[in-house]
Amino acid sequence: MKKIIASPLAPKAVGPYSQAVEAGGALYISGQLPVDGATGKMAEGIEAQTRQSLDNLGHILREAGYDYSHVVKTTVLLQSIGDFAAMNAVYAGYFTSEMPARICFEVAALPMGALVEIDAVAVK
Incomplete structure (x- = not known):
């Protein structure tokens, strides 16, 4: 069974996808663009x-009852790999121990x- 998750604080899905889906004990979060949901x-x-x-x-x-410590995998898409070090410095502030793959x-x-888009998989 799957459960659709949507936070009113994150940007709404603008296509045929969900912000996130919880299934089989895992939370799959769609790629998040750097858009302020408000x-x-x-x-x-x-x-x-x-x-x-990352916010x-x-x-x-x-919204789904998880936090950053539950994230086991992320994918980071960059418009330019030249931005890797700057992205990584910010990213390191969100994942401080037991870093995800x-x-x-x-x-x-x-x-x-956008210059960056990030998705995630989280497990409790």
Whole structure:
């Protein structure tokens, strides 16, 4: 059985997908763009965009009764791999112990011209 999770604090899904789905004891969170759910505005710069994407993940985690410590895997998509160090510095502030597995790679483009998009899988 699956349960659809949606946080009013994170940006609404704008296509045929859910913010997150809980199934089989795991929470699968869709890629989060650096968009403020309240204003619909995108943060500027890689540090601010990384922070906003991770804050959005946090809103969804909390809505489902999880937190960052439950995250076991993330995928980070970067518009430029040259932003890796700056993204990583912000990311390290959210995952401080028992870090999740992660993959990070450069993509040709992200929706809305974003510099970063981050998804996650969490398990209690």
